[in-house]
Amino acid sequence: MELTRIRALRGPNLWGKHTALEALVKCEENEKVITNIFGFETRLRSRFPQLGPVRPYGQNETVSLAHALEVCSRDLQAQAGCPITFSRTMPTPDDGVYIVVVEYTEEKVGRLALELAMKLCRSALIDNGSHVEEYLQELRDLDESIRLGPSTGSIVDAAIARGIPYRRLTEGSMVQLGWGSKQRRIQAAETSSTSAIAESIAQDKELTKNLLHAAGVPVPLGSIVTTADGAWEAFKEINAPVAIKPRDGNQGKGVAVNIHTREQIDIAFNAASKISSEVIVERYMPGHDHRLLVIGNQLIAAARREPPYVIGDAQHTVRELVEEINKDPNRGDGHATALSKIRIDDIAVATLKHQNLTPESVPAKGLRVTLRNNANLSTGGTATDVTDDVHPDLAASAIAAAQMIGLDICGVDVVCDNVYRPLEEQGGGIVEVNAAPGLRMHLHPSYGKGRPVGEAIISTMFGKDDDGRIPVVAVTGTNGKTTTVKLMSHLFEKNGLRVGHTGTDGVYISGKRIDTGDCSGPKSARNVLMHPDVDAAVLETARGGILREGLGFDRCEVAIVTNLGEGDHLGMNYINTTADLAAVKRVIVQNVAPNGMAVLNAADFNVVKMAKSCPGEITFFAKDINHPVMAKHRAQGKRVLFVHQNKLIAAEGKKEFHINLDQVPITAEGTIGFQVENVLGVVGAAWALGIPWDVIADGLSSFKSDANTVPGRFNIFKYAGATIIADYGHNPDAILALSETIANMPANKRMVVISGAGDRRDEDLRRQTEILGQSFDHIILYEDQCQRGRADGEVTAIMRDGLANSQQVKKIEEFRGEFLAIDKALEQVQAGDICLILVDQVDEALAHISQRVK
DSSP states (O other), rough: OOOEEEEEEEESSSTBBBBBBEEEEEEGGGGGGGGGGGHHHHHHHHHHHHHOOOSSSSOOOOOOHHHHHHHHHHHHHHHHHHOOOEEEEEEEETTTTEEEEEEEESHHHHHHHHHHHHHHHHHHHOOOOOOOHHHHHHHHHHHHHHOHHHHHHHHHHHHHHHOOEEESSSSSSEESSGGGGOEEEEEEEETTTSHHHHHHHHHHHHHHHHHHTTTTOOOEEEESSOOOHHHHHHHHHHSEEEEEEESSSOOOTEEEOOOOOSSHHHHHHHHHHTTOOOOEEEEOOOOOOEEEEEEEEEEEEEEEEOOOOOESSSSSSSHHHHHHHSSSTEEESSSSSEEEEOOOOOOHHHHHHTTTTTOOOOTTTTEESSSSSSOOEEEEEEEEEEEOOHHHHHHHHHHHHHHHOOOSSSEEEESSSSSOHHHHHHHHHEEEESSSOOOHHHHHHSSSSSOOOHHHHHHHHHHHOOOOOEEEEEEEEESSHHHHHHHHHHHHHTOOOOEEEETTTTTEEEEEEEEEEEOOOOOHHHHHHEEEEEEEEEEOHHHHHHHOOSSSSSSSEEEEOOOTOOOSSSSBBTSSSSSHHHHHHHHHHEEEEEEEEEETTOOHHHHHHGGOOOOOOOEOOSSSSSSSHHHHHHTOOOOOEEEEETEEEEEEEEEEEEEEEGGOOGTTTTOOOHHHHHHHHHHHHHHHOOOOOOHHHHHHOOOOTTTTTTSSSSEEEEEEEEEEEOOOOOOOOHHHHHHHHTTOOOOOOOEEEEOOOSSOOOOHHHHHHHTTTTOSSSEEEEEOOOOOOTTTTTTHHHHTTTTTOOSSSOOEEEEEEHHHHHHHHHOOOTTEEEEEOOSSSSSHHHHHHHHOOO
């Protein structure tokens, strides 16, 4: 068994909405039926007892080794704690080759699971050692190291619950919530509204204390020192137990409290000075350590924190008791788990010494042994929720502290006996204010109920009815996609929105091209949705990108499917028929928002069938209202768009809107049929998005299909009294539409310049010239340097073969090179002729034609 290709499907895809790995797996003859491998499944299950059933997807399929690989990869992730459920294996037309699809939540974990599943299957094949527990631990460790921590995860989960899309920007905690101009960003419990100055103030413990003191908030007084001797002198001046902490610190690192001997001060100072050159020595406030979480102008949660401790059993040492507690799966080394492991470091040793203990001491049964005096969860402490008990005045003090510093999300550390009374009454105070506070203690307290802090943060970032989304229109089909995208973008702009759009000629933001080349895939879509100056997005969504990586968005407001016809790119990636192609293109329809719209070509049978997959509503379009699909849809009172008496008519029930096609330049007063269909699809989308009809009409009348606006899409030039038309049509349906349009245009002679892409099927290349041979008098075939695996002359020979039965063609020529072929055509064209040039290198060829025309 061999993995020949692995793809990460990072968005909704052919197999569903799951992120998944798609692997191409080649099995040897004896591996195509695992029952032929004696004892294989028994050995596999002895190694991995938790393995689920190994079954084929189709009723008539046999179970291959690829099916076993699928289930192993899925169940290794599931047993490692990854919440996945989906997997599938399908045979391909190639003998012994299978497509294996396995869901993942973290791509690296999914890839590792697939690699380990291969090892597990091979182990069962050759009957060598079992390492499944090692594999599971390896997956758990990787998952814990890269998945979102609890703080960030709670915010993302709250966003998902609100329907707000998200994208992880780094392997850390930087996440984008929302799209385009409506996006916000978070990093753990920091938001794009968190002030850098406020964060800097909170980092400076002394400045924080001075500001809070000036605001009348109770704080412990103290001083800043830079040496251990200075710390001792500060202690003597305070003349009471002290707390020692770095001036710039977080997560309780280097903090020691209730210090009152020279030895303890030296140890605490050394620990704090490793984090900051300046160390704070301040009066220790007796009482319980509390964390109050302020979000916006509200107290959202409060927890009483306990320092890390163990209970003696008269049998085990302190170190052994700590090791036992650290085995709790809720305790981890980082912040991904609900609790952190307890550490035995210098501060812990000093704290134990104060209790006349060492790490090797065996404490008496029932004796509570404290490992450090500060109660941060990151140093092993625990938390008890006390949110419902906080006195209003104490809550007001915490809110005042957060607002004085200027933090939108603030962790306020309070020391007091209890939270039932105001701070002043009990001599308590605020000892620290924290930016980017950890949320674990409020989400999963050791005791008490968790609080919806993620939801509270999201509510401050997005309004009640704001889902952070901008309008997204996805466009797919065989032909007309680029023109549809450009025209839709134009209508958005006419409606006052800044538009980002993608296509085969690049990425555009507000009309400016920011990337070149074929940008009709998911990466370009994500880049547009990440741009802060985009109010609406129109995304050309090609089959290649869907197959390679899935969609670049989770859902769209409108999906437009222009047509499928005879299809294009057939014979690649196991997409061999128009039905296969329809399954791929249908992905955008399947991912229309529930309140969205699919705008579908009613004249294309394969497109019509997509309607059943749409979660939203359907608008059908076709030039002929009498088409059965159109007539039925209209009779049901649903939206249709058609042409009558050279008017575009949009109808819903008894409502109708009319636009004269002679006011739509792109259609040449309604004479260019394929452009009329493109306009119908765009108007259906604009209607669904609520763009006013006067704006739609204005946009249609002001859009021009020239080489600058829509390069390579029926661009017309005048040359020596002849009409030159440049177009990127490169499949039979496009050739047929162009031929029908040009056949209806008056001309003395019709000439065409054409080549063919070497990666197309022979029948597709032959079909193109069969069509052209019915309408053109003079055909120039050319072949360029890049034949995509074909031998020199092979493509032109196939295309010449397609002209064999033509009664119309009078002259056939062949040239080497696109520009030479264009030049030879322009040399021969005469006044009154029409010359169609089917360009390959769009920008370069259009520039060449423009130069010649000048």
